Amino acid sequence: MKKFTAFFGIFLLIFIFSGCSNKNSQPISDTKFALDTYCTLTVYDKVPKKVLDDGFKAIEDIEKKMSVTIEDSEVSEINKNAGIRPVKVSPDTFYVIKKAIHFSEIEKGYFDITVGPIVNLWNIGTDKARVPSAEEIKAKLPLVNYKNIVLDEKNMTVMLKDKGMSIDLGGIAKGYAADKVAEVLKKEGVKHAIINLGGDVLTIGTKPDGTNWRVGIQTPFKPRGEYFGIVEVGEKAVVTSGVYERYFEKDGKLYHHILNPFTGYPADNHLYSVTIITDTSIDGDALAKVFVMGLDEGMRVAENLPGVEAIFVTDDKKVYITSGLKGNFRITDPEYTLMTK
């Protein structure tokens, strides 16, 4: 019977170990609503679940500082004190506003965080969404100008020059949050991960097997998750601005959430989406707003920035890419055509 016990013991060991080895490649993942969107963190390393929670904490921290819907956020304080006094802010908020101004210059004012008063007229994505009158828009347009943000680096304060001005970091805070999450995850030993904040993708490292990540680009107006093309990247931010993400229809016309700061209306330039590939997500988020500049000018800006690649999709399903992407991008949906120009 001794022999039997030994035999049985060995067998049991084999059984137990074979059961474990199968699960090695399973990533851990969690989803939360934050920053007014749907955020998913997926980690491919063996780390405790707490690491994901710390990542989400970083997102919530940014939200508390920069959301316009949170009454006592730093950004709300800046807006409440427009034309009155400078407001002291955290290094995070200061950095994001400074970056936003930097990209406003690069994008010639087509990206402008002082578009707040116009955003509030449209209310796209809320139950108060409506088409404002031309007069309303005309009245608010003079308040939109990023040059009227006064930064004081020494005292870490931000002031909006004119009463009625307001900033909206919706076009850049998400990007910054992703970078912060990456910082937190890396500090806790994560080597392979994907951060997805409402479609803004930021990768850490490569896939566990050392190959590139394959990121699908959303097919406009198709269910989320359906993609027309695939881009291969290492550790990169892949950020998309698309008209299909938030919009409403009125009298047969589609009004989306990417507003042109010069006209006060949604950008109307035959583009469906722009995807930017960069090293940091904050840059990608801010640069995705070259959308508003349209295909030709937007492409010129993307092409001239070092370390930046872009994918433009027009409403007739044509796809334009920057020269650096050739070989790393392919179309998988035959309805879309890759243009060479």
Next chain:
Amino acid sequence: MKKGDIFIILFVAVLSVGLLVFYRISATQQYHHKYAVIMIDGKVYKKVSLDDVNHKEEIPIVTKQGKNILLVKNGGVQVIHAECPDKICMKEGFIDKPGQSIVCLPFRIVVEIRGDKSVEIDEVTY
């Protein structure tokens, strides 16, 4: 051969066949099973199997802000009624492939199809 040896051989044979069958079944379930996960505010609200293409069911999704109705049919799902302001979840239409999802941002609802995931991509930017 002793009686005990025969017993051990038989025991191992039966156990290994049994285990083989067990692993096969569990593997099939893991990889060919397709289901929809409904989440509200990041928490799982309900899971529905989509394996039976003839199965038809209406699932009300009740949140603090209002009610949406999800229709399960033809091995997929679709939002057929939405009280949210923009109704983008309804416009997203019918989904039936693993990796696809319908998101209702105003009500914080996500319906995701999981199962035999496409190996072609790791993530989607939108």
